[in-house]
Amino acid sequence: MNGLRIVSSGTGPAVLWVHGYTMDLTLWRPLWELLPGWRHIGVDLPGHGGSEPLRPGTTLPTLALRLAEIAEAERADRVVGLSFGSSVALQMALEAPELVRNLVLAAPTLGGAPPDPAARRRYMELMMVRRAGGGREQMAELWMSSPPDIFRGTEAHPELRARLRAVIGGHSWAELDSGAMAALSAHRHPPEDLTRIRASTMVIIGDSDMPTFVTNAETLRQTVPGCDIRTIPNSGHLPLLEQPEMSAKAVFAGLTLSERVDRV
Template identity: 60%
Template sequence: MPEGLHLHRHGDGPAVLWLHGYTMDSTTWQPLWDRLPGWTHIGVDLPGHGGSAPLPPGLPLTALAGQLAEVAEETGARRLVGLSFGSMSAIQLAFQKPALVDRLVLAAPTLAGTPNEDSARVRYRQLMMLHRMVGPGEQLADLWMQPPPDIFTGTRRHPELRAALRSVVARHSWAELGNGAMDTLTAHRHTADDLRRITARTLVVLGDEDMPAFVRNAELLRDTVPHCRLETLAETGHLPLLERPATCAPLLAAHLA
């Protein structure tokens, strides 16, 4: 197992690998895992998140995908689920090591090197400034969860989820704000040729209220990945798997089977 990666395990059955969103960790998957019996759910805390070691400066996306490939090989997980930031790593793994991934789920899909929301770049600069002033903690969590960008806007319909996510984000270290470690990961670029190399049967899950950049990504995946379908959920924002676990569980169960 790659040194420094922390895993959460739940359940029994064929293994599914889960990759969470930015500033989150694998504990956020529990409501969905509870609705998906019959699987061994393996949540990876991505570098710099949860119980994993800090994200090292200079780590390219290809190397991170290589680490995740080791996890997939050692656990026997041939099914992969990625949300937002986690979906970027899932995409990379799926075409970098296509023989390892049979089923792929991408929610709020994030493609490396594609235009992001302008508001996200502005907010990231604000977070860097606040981090220099006050360090990690609740102030950064509250700033990050405010719109724009509308990453957490959909959670306002679900107060318990929003409170749980705030607790997770509040304990995020934010070390990447001080050392620029995210820059190398996000400098990578996914191309249409990369996407065509994905052989896994792919399900893209999108909230109908998600931001335009992610709608474009979802449509590009649908039109480019050879075996891909798109499901759009009504009255749902950027975090469909977390906002609508009861709706998503049967979709994922059918796709992963």
């Protein structure tokens, strides 16, 4: 459907999962196994995994609407997003508020927020290496090295790091060749937009995440009505992957947040 690879697992209320940049839906499976009783819908973003390439000129609202179509077709009124995927999930709640009931944002990424300086430098390095003919293995090695600390937390989890390395090693990096990431990165999430979010919102942050994302979490807490924050101990930028057992409890709380509120 829609040129995007979609995989469904389990039975129960449907949840749409949106992965981070250079990742794919296969990385969700350990967390899905810890969350029985739900129908998990994984989608590969354009240019990732088994999906079609990212088209130049694609904006964040356009991408969010494509995923909203999938959510509607799958009857998934709950959305989980990690890192860049959290930005897409957030935009889904803005573009289709009638569809998104519960929103879980891990390592929250806000359009227009000041970027992590080291991450910005690394992105520029990636573009230069790619233009110089850098291959997938070289690009993956550069992308996963620290600083920035995007993947530092995975160093304590060799099996996870190996799975990430295999996925990122297969990434095409075509979005750098075409410049297609520019339009996505240009979108902004001003406070007046965030105050319009009506989904029950849970933010999940690693206790060792980069300061930029800690600030983003606090911004969401202050602007999104009723937003809750959970901090995952001993984790960095990818808490859902680094600490799936502890993260599963926080995700479950986010997926059932409105239900708990309704019963009070």
